[in-house]
Amino acid sequence: MAVAPEYSDxxxxxxxxxxxxxxxxxxxxxxxxxxxxxxxxxxNQGSREDAEDIFQEVVxxxxxxxxxxxxxxxxxxxxxxxxxxxxxxxNELKKRGRQLKRNExxxxxxxxxxxxxxxxxxxxxxxxxxxxxxxxxGEVCKKILLAFYYENLPISEILTRLDYQNEQVVRNKKAKxxxxxxxxxxxxxxxxxxxxxxxxYDE
Amino acid sequence: MLILRLHKNLKVxxxxxxxxxxxxxxxxxxxxxxxxxxxxxxxxxxxxSLKSSEKNIAPVRSIFRYAGRIAAGILFLVIGTGIFIYFDxxxxxxxxxxxxxxxxxxxxxxxxxxxxxxxxxxxGQKFLNSGDPLKAVLIFSEILRSNTQMPEKILNDDxxxxxxxxxxxxxxxxxxxxxxQKIHDNxxxxxxxxxxxxxxxxxxxxxxxxx
Numbered sequence: 001m002a003v004a005p006e007y008s009d010x011x012x013x014x015x016x017x018x019x020x021x022x023x024x025x026x027x028x029x030x031x032x033x034x035x036x037x038x039x040x041x042x043x044n045q046g047s048r049e050d051a052e053d054i055f056q057e058v059v060x061x062x063x064x065x066x067x068x069x070x071x072x073x074x075x076x077x078x079x080x081x082x083x084x085x086x087x088x089x090x091n092e093l094k095k096r097g098r099q100l101k102r103n104e105x106x107x108x109x110x111x112x113x114x115x116x117x118x119x120x121x122x123x124x125x126x127x128x129x130x131x132x133x134x135x136x137x138g139e140v141c142k143k144i145l146l147a148f149y150y151e152n153l154p155i156s157e158i159l160t161r162l163d164y165q166n167e168q169v170v171r172n173k174k175a176k177x178x179x180x181x182x183x184x185x186x187x188x189x190x191x192x193x194x195x196x197x198x199x200x201y202d203e
Numbered sequence: 204m205l206i207l208r209l210h211k212n213l214k215v216x217x218x219x220x221x222x223x224x225x226x227x228x229x230x231x232x233x234x235x236x237x238x239x240x241x242x243x244x245x246x247x248x249x250x251x252s253l254k255s256s257e258k259n260i261a262p263v264r265s266i267f268r269y270a271g272r273i274a275a276g277i278l279f280l281v282i283g284t285g286i287f288i289y290f291d292x293x294x295x296x297x298x299x300x301x302x303x304x305x306x307x308x309x310x311x312x313x314x315x316x317x318x319x320x321x322x323x324x325x326x327g328q329k330f331l332n333s334g335d336p337l338k339a340v341l342i343f344s345e346i347l348r349s350n351t352q353m354p355e356k357i358l359n360d361d362x363x364x365x366x367x368x369x370x371x372x373x374x375x376x377x378x379x380x381x382x383x384q385k386i387h388d389n390x391x392x393x394x395x396x397x398x399x400x401x402x403x404x405x406x407x408x409x410x411x412x413x414x
Binding site: 022023026027030031034035052055056059060063064127130131134145146149150151178181182185192195196 | 228238
């Protein structure tokens with residue numbers, strides 16, 4: 001089994017917040033919390049696949065919140081992840097139309113580990129839709145846009161990854177991809193607004 | 204196209220001139236998408252090792268779960284029994300569990316002193332039988348005192364046992380306890396078999412409740 005370095009909560013937050021390599025901190029989250037969080041899902045009508053999907057969403061939400069300084073540190077990382085896991089799963093169950101009286105009662109009785117956790121994750125549907133839009137851009141556009149905006153690579157380095165003649169062509173392609181993304185995005189103004197709100201975790 | 208031409212002429216990167224209005228949100232969306240891709244990559248990397256270690260842990264975990272269930276069952280049983288004993292250990296129940304009316308035996312040519320004690324003993328039995336245990340306590344206690352001065356103790360074991368029962372009938376388990384403890388400890392006592400450890404425990408609980 002791959003062993004990730006052990007981190008304290010503070011170290012973990014610092015590394016995830018720095019925006020640099022996330023591999024080791026995320027592996028640490030998997031090794032430390034995957035079993036317990038997935039057991040909750042599996043004990044509450046979820047399958048193993050559900051547990052894996054939800055865990056990825058939990059990690060995504062957590063890192064996103066840390067990077068946007070929305071994790072206030074009023075609870076431990078563990079407590080916070082539990083709260084996010086529970087809320088995401090209960091929302092998922094509601095969405096599936098499986099209203100579990102017991103779980104709803106539990107949800108009401110358990111106070112959120114951090115204020116507004118439920119609100120923070122309530123727009124995940126909008127986020128999913130936007131991810132689908134990005135998926136629809138095609139492989140080349142995704143590669144260029146992610147390399148530039150997510151990995152923060154310079155155009156010269158992106159050129160080495162693609163079969164283009166020069167940097168200018170890459171720049172033009174990037175601009176076209178961004179334009180295309182905006183057009184797809186603007187086609188549904190309500191979605192755009194919801195997504196903006198979801199990304200900013202508006203409370 | 205006009206903007207692209209202008210950009211060519213000015214030699215300024217196109218994207219710097221033509222940032223879409225929602226650029227910030229789009230960049231956020233791309234960053235969130237990139238993060239999701241990264242997490243998914245790490246997920247695929249981690250799951251095989253997590254699954255294999257889970258297989259190793261699963262039997263141990265199921266043993267612990269099984270043991271935990273057994274322990275919980277035993278604990279439930281112990282607590283249930285404890286509650287039952289606590290409520291069952293009343294002087295009334297303890298008396299009726301053991302009380303059997305004394306059967307008078309005929310003995311010819313008894314010494315006068317022995318005959319007198321026997322008469323008293325039967326009198327005590329009558330009181331106990333008729334629901335007046337305090338009078339029975341007085342009589343049985345008097346017999347035990349008399350016996351201490353007799354060369355040969357008459358009906359001593361019977362009196363001790365029935366005195367203890369009289370105390371229980373009078374709802375006074377505390378004074379009954381030392382008598383029953385003595386009978387229990389003395390294997391040669393006529394009523395030793397009547398006072399088991401279990402019975403003695405219940406008397407102790409009743410005495411503790413009575414405090």
